[in-house]
Amino acid sequence: MSRIELDRVVVRAATPGGPTPEVTVLHETSLELTEQRIALVGPNGSGKSTLARLVNGLVEPTSGRVVVDGLDVARKGREVRRRVGFVFTDPTAQLVMPTVLEDVALSLRHRVRGREERAAAAREVLASYGLEGLGERSVHALSGGQRQLLAIAGVLATDPAILVADEPTTLLDLRNARRIGDLLLGIPQQLVVATHDLDLALRCDRALLVDDGRVVADGAPAEVVAHYRAGAS
Ligand SMILES: Nc1ncnc2c1ncn2[C@@H]1O[C@H](COP(=O)(O)OP(=O)(O)OP(=O)(O)O)[C@@H](O)[C@H]1O
Numbered sequence: 001m002s003r004i005e006l007d008r009v010v011v012r013a014a015t016p017g018g019p020t021p022e023v024t025v026l027h028e029t030s031l032e033l034t035e036q037r038i039a040l041v042g043p044n045g046s047g048k049s050t051l052a053r054l055v056n057g058l059v060e061p062t063s064g065r066v067v068v069d070g071l072d073v074a075r076k077g078r079e080v081r082r083r084v085g086f087v088f089t090d091p092t093a094q095l096v097m098p099t100v101l102e103d104v105a106l107s108l109r110h111r112v113r114g115r116e117e118r119a120a121a122a123r124e125v126l127a128s129y130g131l132e133g134l135g136e137r138s139v140h141a142l143s144g145g146q147r148q149l150l151a152i153a154g155v156l157a158t159d160p161a162i163l164v165a166d167e168p169t170t171l172l173d174l175r176n177a178r179r180i181g182d183l184l185l186g187i188p189q190q191l192v193v194a195t196h197d198l199d200l201a202l203r204c205d206r207a208l209l210v211d212d213g214r215v216v217a218d219g220a221p222a223e224v225v226a227h228y229r230a231g232a233s
Pocket residue numbers: 013014015023025042043044045046047048049050051194
């Protein structure tokens with residue numbers, strides 16, 4: 001299993017024109033994440049996305065270090081991004097090619113050389129996610145559930161060691177949320193998922209409750225979710 005370490009990480013952001021010149025988005029945080037499935041829960045604006053984005057360098061610490069499988073994210077960003085796949089809430093953020101097949105083929109570009117071989121491999125990927133027959137379609141002509149499935153298929157096709165997902169089920173109906181949740185919980189890679197879907201969090205191995213830029217509870221999901229629910233009632 002992979003290992004994600006945060007060593008005294010602080011994230012501050014400039015707020016030009018705001019009441020203060022900068023805000024602390026994440027107060028000093030040290031963590032070691034070695035479980036297979038880790039959920040980040042907490043209210044809107046608490047810092048879950050920030051924590052998730054630190055793992056692949058989309059957010060840089062103001063101070064402290066983030067280390068992924070021994071690689072310092074600030075120094076080895078490219079290698080880290082190869083190890084860490086990232087899934088966004090809105091899949092259109094990461095579907096960039098005109099058709100479904102081309103999009104998956106793009107994800108396979110480092111692993112499969114040759115146009116024909118890549119197209120064949122992309123078709124296999126689509127079939128394994130139940131998206132066969134949609135290869136020639138525009139990514140914009142898919143349902144929300146199909147689009148999120150395609151985005152995850154594309155990221156997993158790059159063969160990452162870790163998958164970080166930022167609210168991957170927020171835009172989906174119950175059935176698709178469940179389907180995507182089942183898929184994410186079933187992958188062999190380490191999963192870090194920021195989510196408001198407490199059923200999904202409860203099915204993880206560890207949960208962290210983030211509130212106002214601090215990890216305020218950390219441990220077994222049932223306890224952490226109960227703590228979160230008690231605070232919200
Ligand atoms: N670059 C930035 N500049 C200013 N403020 C920021 C910046 N990035 C994040 N913040 C603020 O930091 C806080 C945490 O944001 P973050 O997106 O991590 O929260 P979140 O828990 O993922 O929220 P949500 O559940 O609504 O997606 C928010 O108040 C946000 O406005």
